[in-house]
Amino acid sequence: xxxxxxxxxxxxxRTLPAAVAPVLVGTAAATTPLGxxxxxxxxxxxxxxxxLQVAVNYANDYFDGVxxxxxxxxxxxxxxxxxxxxxxxxxxLAIGVTLAVAAIAGLALALLxxxxxxxxxxxxxxxxxxxxxxPKPYAxxxxxxxxxxxxFGLVATVGSAYVQDGAVNAVVVLASLPMGALATALxxxxxxxxxxxxxxxxxxxxxxxxxxAGTRRLYLALVFGSLFALIPLAVVAGEAWLxxxxxxxxxxxxxxxxxxxxPIGPRLIEALGYTAQGQxxxxxxxxxxxxxxxxx
Numbered sequence: 058x059x060x061x062x063x064x065x066x067x068x069x070x071r072t073l074p075a076a077v078a079p080v081l082v083g084t085a086a087a088t089t090p091l092g093x094x095x096x097x098x099x100x101x102x103x104x105x106x107x108x109l110q111v112a113v114n115y116a117n118d119y120f121d122g123v124x125x126x127x128x129x130x131x132x133x134x135x136x137x138x139x140x141x142x143x144x145x146x147x148x149x150l151a152i153g154v155t156l157a158v159a160a161i162a163g164l165a166l167a168l169l170x171x172x173x174x175x176x177x178x179x180x181x182x183x184x185x186x187x188x189x190x191x192p193k194p195y196a197x198x199x200x201x202x203x204x205x206x207x208x209f210g211l212v213a214t215v216g217s218a219y220v221q222d223g224a225v226n227a228v229v230v231l232a233s234l235p236m237g238a239l240a241t242a243l244x245x246x247x248x249x250x251x252x253x254x255x256x257x258x259x260x261x262x263x264x265x266x267x268x269x270a271g272t273r274r275l276y277l278a279l280v281f282g283s284l285f286a287l288i289p290l291a292v293v294a295g296e297a298w299l300x301x302x303x304x305x306x307x308x309x310x311x312x313x314x315x316x317x318x319x320p321i322g323p324r325l326i327e328a329l330g331y332t333a334q335g336q337x338x339x340x341x342x343x344x345x346x347x348x349x350x351x352x353x
């Protein structure tokens with residue numbers, strides 16, 4: 058395996074739809090007419106989101122590797138630092154590079170839109186590093202899901218609309234809720250799989266706190282909550298088209314079935330893939346519906 062493919066693997070491509078989806082939805086929810094949207098701003102927002110997602114994955118790999126949290130007992134995809142595929146110093150460099158890319162793209166957006174975006178960018182970078190790093194990682198305090206909901210749901214979706222409009226409206230805020238729920242569901246199923254090994258090494262995630270049954274219920278609540286969130290969105294917008302993303306249940310139900318029935322083990326990796334696919338289908342359908350209805 059060449060060095061490039063190792064870094065690609067460590068970036069965990071299955072999680073990247075969590076970065077793409079809110080940018081698509083937020084851009085489509087903007088009140089700016091489709092023909093007048095700035096694709097430069099949309100592209101920069103996508104670069105920021107993807108870079109932060111990769112940086113989170115690299116940081117989690119690094120901090121869990123050097124902290125001894127990733128052991129041979131871990132069920133999920135192999136970690137680059139823990140297995141020696143990437144030296145810790147090189148992973149730190151990779152984290153720095155991805156954060157630098159996010160910062161440069163964010164600075165460009167700030168120049169185009171407004172300096173208030175710098176505050177959001179700084180908060181996002183600090184959240185990225187604080188997830189599994191520092192003296193008190195918030196993922197180990199049970200707050201990882203909250204931060205994912207906020208930054209990969211609310212902030213990413215609303216922010217993608219804001220860079221187009223320079224304003225926030227009710228439709229984009231409501232659209233951000235299911236995006237946050239599905240992004241959080243990705244983390245929940247990941248942490249469900251890791252409950253035994255996280256508990257053994259003292260990593261007290263929300264899943265460890267809730268236990269296996271509680272975490273499964275949380276996953277189901279997030280998935281079905283994302284679908285029910287379409288109702289107030291459609292009501293406020295006055296557009297039945299905004300209920301169309303509910304068709305994503307055809308994909309999401311596969312993840313639900315695995316999480317509901319499968320014991321903790323490798324099969325839960327399948328649920329991660331189904332959830333990511335379902336999130337992307339949901340986002341594409343919502344993006345299309347918003348485009349048809351004229352967004353916010």
